[in-house]
Amino acid sequence: MYTRRADNHTWRKIKSGLASAIAFISAVLVITPLGLVFFHLLVNGASSVNWDFFTKLPAPVGAVGGGMANAIVGSLELLALAGAIGIPIGVLGGVYLAEYGSARIGRLRFGGFAFQRVLGVRWRSCARPDHDSTDLAHN
Amino acid sequence: MAVAASIAVEERSIQARMASPSRFGDKAFEWLTLTMALAVVVLIILIGWQLWIGSSVAIKKFGFHFLVTSTWDPVAEQFGALPFIYGTLVSSLIALLIAVPLSIATAAYLTELAPLWIRQPLVSLIEMLAAIPSVILGLWGIFVMIPWLRDYPFPFLKRLFGWTPFFTGPIYGPSMLAGGIIIAVMILPIITSVSREILRSVPDLQREAAYGLGATRWEATRIAVLSYAKKGLFGAVILGLGRALGETMAVTMVIGNTPQIAASLFKPGYTLASVLANEFTEATTDMYLQALFEIGLVLFGITILVNLLAQLLLRTISTASTTRAVQ
Numbered sequence: 001m002y003t004r005r006a007d008n009h010t011w012r013k014i015k016s017g018l019a020s021a022i023a024f025i026s027a028v029l030v031i032t033p034l035g036l037v038f039f040h041l042l043v044n045g046a047s048s049v050n051w052d053f054f055t056k057l058p059a060p061v062g063a064v065g066g067g068m069a070n071a072i073v074g075s076l077e078l079l080a081l082a083g084a085i086g087i088p089i090g091v092l093g094g095v096y097l098a099e100y101g102s103a104r105i106g107r108l109r110f111g112g113f114a115f116q117r118v119l120g121v122r123w124r125s126c127a128r129p130d131h132d133s134t135d136l137a138h139n
Numbered sequence: 140m141a142v143a144a145s146i147a148v149e150e151r152s153i154q155a156r157m158a159s160p161s162r163f164g165d166k167a168f169e170w171l172t173l174t175m176a177l178a179v180v181v182l183i184i185l186i187g188w189q190l191w192i193g194s195s196v197a198i199k200k201f202g203f204h205f206l207v208t209s210t211w212d213p214v215a216e217q218f219g220a221l222p223f224i225y226g227t228l229v230s231s232l233i234a235l236l237i238a239v240p241l242s243i244a245t246a247a248y249l250t251e252l253a254p255l256w257i258r259q260p261l262v263s264l265i266e267m268l269a270a271i272p273s274v275i276l277g278l279w280g281i282f283v284m285i286p287w288l289r290d291y292p293f294p295f296l297k298r299l300f301g302w303t304p305f306f307t308g309p310i311y312g313p314s315m316l317a318g319g320i321i322i323a324v325m326i327l328p329i330i331t332s333v334s335r336e337i338l339r340s341v342p343d344l345q346r347e348a349a350y351g352l353g354a355t356r357w358e359a360t361r362i363a364v365l366s367y368a369k370k371g372l373f374g375a376v377i378l379g380l381g382r383a384l385g386e387t388m389a390v391t392m393v394i395g396n397t398p399q400i401a402a403s404l405f406k407p408g409y410t411l412a413s414v415l416a417n418e419f420t421e422a423t424t425d426m427y428l429q430a431l432f433e434i435g436l437v438l439f440g441i442t443i444l445v446n447l448l449a450q451l452l453l454r455t456i457s458t459a460s461t462t463r464a465v466q
Contacts, residue, residue: 016355023248026241027261030331033324034268037279089175096172 190439193432196425205433211398211414213422218430220437222398226315226408227441230390231383233319233404238327239376243365245327246334251346251360262335269328277392280321285312285393288320293405304402311395316404318394322386326379333378337371338364370453377449384442387412411438 052067059066197205201218208219245265249258289312300306341364349363365372395407396417411434422428 012355012358016357019357019360020248020252023244023252026244027248027253029241030245030327031261031264031268033276033279033327034264034271036283037271037275040279040283041275089178092172092175093179094176096169096176100169100172 187436187439190432190436194429194436197429197433200426201430201433205430206437209398209400213418213424213427213430216424216426218426218433220411220430220434222400223409223411223414223434224437224441225400226318226394227384227410227412227438229315229404230318230322230394230408230410231380233316234322234326234383235376235380237320237323238330238379241323242327242330242375242379243334243372245331246338247360247365249331249335250338251364252356262332265328265331268324269332273325273386273388274392276321276324277389280317280389280393284321285317288312288317297405305404308401308403308405310405311407313393313395313407314405315394315401315408318390318408318410319404321389321393322383325386325389326382329382330375330379333375334372337368337375340371341367374449374453377446377453380445380449381442384445385412385438387416391416411435411441 052065054067054072055069056065056067057070058068197218201208205218205220206224207221209221210217210219211222212218249261253261289310293310293314293316296306297310345363345367346359349359354362390410391413394410394413396409396413397407398409398414399406401408415431415434415438418427419431422431
């Protein structure tokens, strides 16, 4: 009887260790692509990065030299424009949902909840199961 | 007496002067924020409306056949979206099958099983993975992942599971399976971070109770933490599915872009998002453009449908579990 219990205990400990090992391997697998992508970019791209890359326009096809200044500036401009439009709307809309809009526009909020999940925005608040359940219970 | 009254009057007028503008500001701010909150919803409705308007002629012409036929012939103006719908669903399913166990195991490792010093660095790395732009992953997929998959894992899978219809036929490289794998890489970080938040929000009382009863680390994780957080984890998976369905650039670069329905996952496929990205510049005729708009409408519909179904499912799970659990 005692030996069986002891065996059982060892087996449970082994199982626990196995589970930890599997979880560790999963974590390694999750970050492997990051390492591989970064490595690939460094190996193939590092040699082309110099001062000209940031400051010059692309050279015609076939010519040596040139840079990507237009694309870099374009990305920054896009970022500024998108932020100028999106940040006020997003922040103020979030303030409304948090401070005013709980009871009055419940249906709309439920709709908004669903749609914002489509956009993948509202992941902080749906990350909390208890918060989530009260939300769903209220709506 | 008169002096006191005049002071009272003055006080009241001061109060009135002070109170009214501040209340106005409050109201104005409320309306401003309400407008912004509505703007998000209105935007979504407008997008849906625009897709509907843009595809109305195609909807009238093809009707239900659009969803169930497989011909995609812009020259003859015959359009059927079935291969794209199939590709979107199958590639997302493959991605979920790969990503869900990996990310939930990783989240459990990060909150329950890992040594403390390793947790924060791992979390930062996973958040960096989420920040890699989709097009870079696609580029890596073409030049690194596909050649490797073609040389090692795919032949291995073929030898092992060649007797099933899913792993038969020639191995080209760009394929439904490669598409599913790249989507899995893209949704891993989001499912992992959300699952981690959920597991962290499980009360410590749960763990203490399990350890108090003599549970091992894994038993405490499985019984006290994972099963307590089931509902939240389901939400995390749905969030990942939403991403997977709409994923465009990386998938387009590795899935092979061939509108066909084949059982074998080694065959190239096509998704709704990819056909939009590839063909909207080539849509020379009105009907072609209409068909592409309808593709967009179908994708929009599938994404919303999946999320609404998930909400309903989440509600039924929550009512079922609250009747059982003592809270």
